[in-house]
Amino acid sequence: MSEIKEVIKAEAERLGFCLCGFTTADPPDDFSRYLQWIREGSLGTMAYLKREDTLAKRADPRLLLPDAQSICVLAVPMALFPQESAFSVASYAHYKDYHDTILPMADDLVKKIRSYLSELTKEDGHQLPLLTPDFSYRICIDSAPILERSLAVRAGLGWVGKSSMLINRKYGSAFFLCEILLSLPIEPDEPYALDGCGSCTHCVEDCPNQCIDPVTRTIQADRCAAYLTIEHKGDFSPEQAALVGTHLFGCDECLRACPWNHRTPSASPLPHASAIPEESDENLTAEEFKAKFHDSPVLRTKIKGLQRNIAAVRKNLEKGEE
Ligand code: B12
Numbered sequence: 084m085s086e087i088k089e090v091i092k093a094e095a096e097r098l099g100f101c102l103c104g105f106t107t108a109d110p111p112d113d114f115s116r117y118l119q120w121i122r123e124g125s126l127g128t129m130a131y132l133k134r135e136d137t138l139a140k141r142a143d144p145r146l147l148l149p150d151a152q153s154i155c156v157l158a159v160p161m162a163l164f165p166q167e168s169a170f171s172v173a174s175y176a177h178y179k180d181y182h183d184t185i186l187p188m189a190d191d192l193v194k195k196i197r198s199y200l201s202e203l204t205k206e207d208g209h210q211l212p213l214l215t216p217d218f219s220y221r222i223c224i225d226s227a228p229i230l231e232r233s234l235a236v237r238a239g240l241g242w243v244g245k246s247s248m249l250i251n252r253k254y255g256s257a258f259f260l261c262e263i264l265l266s267l268p269i270e271p272d273e274p275y276a277l278d279g280c281g282s283c284t285h286c287v288e289d290c291p292n293q294c295i296d297p298v299t300r301t302i303q304a305d306r307c308a309a310y311l312t313i314e315h316k317g318d319f320s321p322e323q324a325a326l327v328g329t330h331l332f333g334c335d336e337c338l339r340a341c342p343w344n345h346r347t348p349s350a351s352p353l354p355h356a357s358a359i360p361e362e363s364d365e366n367l368t369a370e371e372f373k374a375k376f377h378d379s380p381v382l383r384t385k386i387k388g389l390q391r392n393i394a395a396v397r398k399n400l401e402k403g404e405e
Pocket residue numbers: 113114116117120129173174175224225226227228229230231232233236243246247248249250256257258259260261298299300301302304307309310313314332333334335337
């Protein structure tokens with residue numbers, strides 16, 4: 084059983100995943116932390132995070148794949164790009180939309196597992212009832228209702244930092260997570276039991292909006308510049324516009340502040356987006372916006388959202404000059 088795990092880990096590395104660990108498909112112990120965060124109610128317009136059906140799935144991943152027996156948790160590294168403009172753009176927006184680019188990597192891994200198990204079955208000349216090549220699976224990347232960071236801790240990838248980011252000793256926190264739920268019974272890895280944050284509070288101090296709670300290791304999302312510039316629907320109130328600061332799209336301040344990211348290997352297998360947002364995008368037509376950002380996560384804000392962000396940043400920069 085552990086041989087298949089080693090085969091999958093080696094294949095994951097070959098495909099460009101920097102981390103790969105396994106956990107069971109059992110409900111995560113800290114769903115209560117999620118519920119508490121929901122109750123505190125700093126969701127802003129992200130109401131989808133508290134829908135009854137998706138809460139149930141976060142509480143029990145087997146609702147996403149009824150015969151799931153194990154979960155393969157993977158990470159893909161990204162570089163933290165230097166900020167070249169006063170209108171700052173999160174590093175992940177330098178890459179093509181990661182939902183689209185990580186999916187084929189995970190699909191390839193599933194194909195490799197299937198062909199490995201087919202070969203094994205042929206070689207052995209008999210059926211392996213538990214490790215069948217006819218296994219079922221489900222890939223989750225960000226948008227599925229699953230507690231990605233909790234499962235990553237349980238699969239041994241790292242710890243949840245005060246910034247609420249999942250951090251690994253070698254790769255810091257500049258990476259994306261992806262899970263493959265499998266009907267195969269693969270031996271789980273040891274959960275990550277250490278806390279690499281210690282007495283550090285750099286992210287708490289550097290967060291421009293003081294929205295990090297170092298005790299619960301969650302953030303007050305409706306004050307977070309990443310939320311406001313990516314997820315917030317509708318216009319900004321004057322207070323929200325001020326909280327946007329100089330962030331045109333997303334925010335990396337708590338990643339940049341983290342000492343674990345200062346020695347992160349910067350190579351990423353992910354392809355760069357055709358364009359990154361800039362101040363002059365306020366003049367784009369809807370068609371030009373779609374064409375410019377066709378492969379970028381910026382599409383999520385829609386043209387109105389991007390123009391709203393540009394207007395807020397410009398005003399904040401002007402205020403700073405007064
Ligand atoms: C909603 C969301 C957001 C919201 C809210 C973020 C937040 N911190 O809650 C907003 C829009 C603000 C956001 C911003 C960003 N996001 Co986001 N986001 C999500 C999403 C969809 C859900 C997160 C969520 O449920 N939050 C609620 C809190 C309560 O849950 P949680 O963070 O998982 O917290 C758990 C841990 O704290 C855990 N826990 C486990 N063990 C322990 C131990 C201790 C001691 C403690 C205290 C807690 C704890 O319990 C909690 C419940 O499970 C996930 C994808 C997913 N499906 O999980 C991506 C995700 C978290 N985001 C991601 C990224 C990359 C970002 C940004 C960096 C993007 C950017 N540059 O702008 C920022 C970073 C901001 C930040 N500090 O978190 C990555 C993070 C990868 C990583 N290394 O951790 C994810 C996993 C997406 C992915 N597949 O890669 N995001």
